[in-house]
Amino acid sequence: MRFEADCYACPSNVIKPILLRILLCCSLPIFSGVLAPAQTSGFFIEPHPGDGKSVAIRVNSDLVQIPVTVLDRNDESIVGLEKERFRLFEDGVEQVITHFAMEDAPISIGFVFDASASMHDKLHKSRDAVTNFLNIANPDDEFFLVQFNERAELAVDLTESKKEVQRQLTFIRPSGRTALLDAVHFSIRRMQKANNARKALIIISDGGDNCSLSTLTDLKNLVREADVQIYALGIFDPWEARSQTHEELAGPALLRGVTKQSGGHLFEIENVNQLPEIASKIGEALRAQYVLGYAPKATSPAGKYHRVEVKLVQTKRSQKLQASWRRGYYAPGE
Secondary structure: OOEEEEEOEOOHHHHHHHHHHHHHHOOOOOOOOOOOOEEOOOEEEEEOOOOOOEEEEEOOOEEEEEEEEEEOOOOOEOOOOOHHHEEEEEOOEEEOOOEEEEEOOOEEEEEEEEOOHHHHHHHHHHHHHHHHHHHOOOOOOEEEEEEEOOEEEEEEEEEOOHHHHHHHHOOOOOOOOOOHHHHHHHHHHHHHHOOOOEEEEEEEEOOOOOOOOOOHHHHHHHHHHOOOEEEEEEEOOOHHHOOOOHHHHHHHHHHHHHHHHHOOEEEEEOOHHHHHHHHHHHHHHHHOEEEEEEOOOOOOOOOOEEEEEEEEOOOOOOOOOEEEEOOEEEOOOO
């Protein structure tokens, strides 16, 4: 089944049945994700009886859990850091890190694939990039594929079939303008159906939105509320070769702002031959995340937004590292 959005609006004949099924069938509480204060005082991994898989066990208390990705100057993932290398702040007040672990739980991943006319010469390598990512994915991951030009279309709904995603990519034919903001907005909304607690979008685009009905402010507000990490493969022409349209010049800053807010990362690419390698780096980054947990020192009313900052303690003997994390969360209600 395919779903389309004219820019970001999905037809009511699709949305209404979905919402109705959700309202009728779902009796369990819905949590906003690992960044909001989970009702937990501890976290450990325990085999699920009978299937050998790992599940997260949480017990009752307030614990904010912050996934953090650490990269070096070559965008390679760094593992093996000790807790003492991290400092964590909420609203400017340093917090005590009480929980520290590496996480490689299954992920729900949405590919947001630019199918506008400007991607014509980049299409082959962009497909290869998705294939490289799928080749290193966790067997329990699930995926969906959104392709977009001036319209966002759900080409593949949530599935564990890597072959189905790859098959659908072969049908993409670039044409039309670029509604990037609408496509990301549409994809975040679609992620609400995901089955895994960890969620990520991977954007493959040359940037340069010139068609969206959504504004950047709209999207940033949605990213703040959603527990979805966003990574982007930004395929940009060298600066001297870029056209001087406002949309193309603003492309890198647009993707950088959205990915940073979500705790993801923008990988800037000037040579399409780099795409498959960079896609593998994103896969590695998602598999090598630190989880920092803390109990906030101050209580706050429901709905208040809290800014989070993570600082790395740099050492003289090691190369300079960079951390990515979601920049804040809304305090949950009672």
